[in-house]
Amino acid sequence: MEITSPNNEKVKAWQKLKQKKYRDLEGLFLIEDEHLISEALNHHLVKEIITNDPSLTYPISTYYVTDHIMKLLTDQVSGAKVIGVSKKIKEEEIKGNLIILDNIQDPGNLGTIIRSAVAFNFETLVLSNDTVDIYNPKVIRSTEGMLFNLNIIRTDIIPFLKSLDSTYLKVTTDVKSGKDIKGLNKKPMALVIGNEGKGVREEVASLCDEKVHLEMTKICESLNAGVSASILMYEVFHG
Amino acid sequence: MEITSPNNEKVKAWQKLKQKKYRDLEGLFLIEDEHLISEALNHHLVKEIITNDPSLTYPISTYYVTDHIMKLLTDQVSGAKVIGVSKKIKEEEIKGNLIILDNIQDPGNLGTIIRSAVAFNFETLVLSNDTVDIYNPKVIRSTEGMLFNLNIIRTDIIPFLKSLDSTYLKVTTDVKSGKDIKGLNKKPMALVIGNEGKGVREEVASLCDEKVHLEMTKICESLNAGVSASILMYEVFHG
Numbered sequence: 467m468e469i470t471s472p473n474n475e476k477v478k479a480w481q482k483l484k485q486k487k488y489r490d491l492e493g494l495f496l497i498e499d500e501h502l503i504s505e506a507l508n509h510h511l512v513k514e515i516i517t518n519d520p521s522l523t524y525p526i527s528t529y530y531v532t533d534h535i536m537k538l539l540t541d542q543v544s545g546a547k548v549i550g551v552s553k554k555i556k557e558e559e560i561k562g563n564l565i566i567l568d569n570i571q572d573p574g575n576l577g578t579i580i581r582s583a584v585a586f587n588f589e590t591l592v593l594s595n596d597t598v599d600i601y602n603p604k605v606i607r608s609t610e611g612m613l614f615n616l617n618i619i620r621t622d623i624i625p626f627l628k629s630l631d632s633t634y635l636k637v638t639t640d641v642k643s644g645k646d647i648k649g650l651n652k653k654p655m656a657l658v659i660g661n662e663g664k665g666v667r668e669e670v671a672s673l674c675d676e677k678v679h680l681e682m683t684k685i686c687e688s689l690n691a692g693v694s695a696s697i698l699m700y701e702v703f704h705g
Numbered sequence: 706m707e708i709t710s711p712n713n714e715k716v717k718a719w720q721k722l723k724q725k726k727y728r729d730l731e732g733l734f735l736i737e738d739e740h741l742i743s744e745a746l747n748h749h750l751v752k753e754i755i756t757n758d759p760s761l762t763y764p765i766s767t768y769y770v771t772d773h774i775m776k777l778l779t780d781q782v783s784g785a786k787v788i789g790v791s792k793k794i795k796e797e798e799i800k801g802n803l804i805i806l807d808n809i810q811d812p813g814n815l816g817t818i819i820r821s822a823v824a825f826n827f828e829t830l831v832l833s834n835d836t837v838d839i840y841n842p843k844v845i846r847s848t849e850g851m852l853f854n855l856n857i858i859r860t861d862i863i864p865f866l867k868s869l870d871s872t873y874l875k876v877t878t879d880v881k882s883g884k885d886i887k888g889l890n891k892k893p894m895a896l897v898i899g900n901e902g903k904g905v906r907e908e909v910a911s912l913c914d915e916k917v918h919l920e921m922t923k924i925c926e927s928l929n930a931g932v933s934a935s936i937l938m939y940e941v942f943h944g
Contacts, residue, residue, distance in 0.1 A: 574813050577929075578929045578932055581929055581932075582929070582932055584922065584924055584925045585925035585928055586921060586922070608929070610926075610927075612924075612925060615924050615925075680824075680939070681942075681943065682825060682942070683823065683824060683825070683826050685823055685851075685854050686823045686824035686851060686854075687849075689820060689824055689935070690816075690817040690821070690847070690931070690935075692817070692929070692931075693817055693820075693932055693935040696928070696929075696932040696935070696936065697935065697936055697939050700919070700936050703921070704920065
């Protein structure tokens with residue numbers, strides 16, 4: 467199907483998906499990269515495709531639009547030649563090791579943590595309600611498609627931690643008084659990572675069984691939150 | 706000293722430092738965060754301070770300017786209340802473990818790698834000529850001040866690797882055929898990390914003694930470059 471008018475109702479509806487409010491309302495989000503779209507297609511999440519390239523064909527509803535309309539929809543300065551409209555990932559029951567994020571704000575950090583969680587077999591990602599939207603285009607890009615291989619839950623993490631099965635070892639980080647992660651009996655683990663600047667909230671930390679840190683030189687006070695989370699998950703995977 | 710006109714020669718010169726060309730020409734760069742400025746002051750690199758806050762005092766030349774001038778100089782949407790004009794860090798002879806970057810493009814990745822290098826005692830960072838500028842404001846912010854604790858060299862890394870002392874074990878990554886990093890005799894090490902999308906150039910890889918990878922689940926093909934570099938440095942530090 468061809469669309470040439472930027473005032474077309476479909477175009478207006480797609481444009482709204484650039485805002486979190488409408489993504490939440492519609493349960494849909496935009497994906498800009500062919501590799502990511504094929505990942506989402508594999509997971510049967512793509513509802514329709516938008517492209518300005520008449521040579522592209524997809525096994526689902528495809529809208530052929532003008533370059534101008536593509537520019538209205540893309541998040542990238544360099545533009546996009548194909549955009550997928552995808553359904554959000556369904557939240558499932560928790561399973562496997564858990565990585566829990568308390569107010570992570572940087573989209574790149576969230577994307578990195580998603581990618582590392584899949585790499586190091588943390589099957590469930592739990593996001594506090596104030597963590598950056600996982601359907602933010604920057605987050606999606608930096609996951610390199612790994613987003614679709616993870617069980618993702620957004621919730622209030624205080625009651626979540628309180629109600630968590632006691633077989634889970636609840637662990638968070640403390641650069642000053644944490645134990646070395648290498649010494650811990652690690653599985654199954656619920657690993658809580660705090661905000662980039664402020665760290666984990668005290669109330670959240672108090673619900674954890676153990677506090678860990680990564681040994682480093684004295685000059686450096688802390689690592690990037692995405693790196694810190696990734697090294698801890700790496701240690702649990704290899705431990 | 707007070708400056709109110711955006712056409713003042715000083716203001717024009719500072720504005721030019723937002724471009725790499727002029728940073729290279731003048732050997733100067735701008736720093737936007739009070740914490741980073743104090744780190745640069747500790748290293749005797751700050752030449753002058755620019756602020757719109759009359760209550761701030763510094764032990765060096767300080768220019769009090771209008772909000773409008775601050776807006777012309779800042780890289781941040783939220784603005785800045787103090788900006789330091791800093792001299793670039795002097796390149797020294799190589800020392801300690803080396804982390805070598807072959808065309809890293811993302812400022813956040815470079816910042817993260819700088820921070821992790823300091824954390825895990827890699828004393829020298831070698832950047833290929835096509836790696837993102839370390840004096841890019843986004844890089845500087847994401848280093849959290851650690852930039853000033855590292856010996857940083859920008860060069861053509863092919864002749865650099867060729868001329869490197871044979872006591873260094875030259876290591877790069879190969880997700881398909883690399884050895885597990887845990888098995889390596891690790892020090893002193895020259896660790897080469899490749900571009901985010903394309904990896905290490907073949908010519909660069911062929912100059913390395915060993916190829917390593919990090920064990921991970923089969924679903925995930927690779928990690929974020931900053932994370933991968935950080936975990937490898939962590940393993941060398943702890944190995």
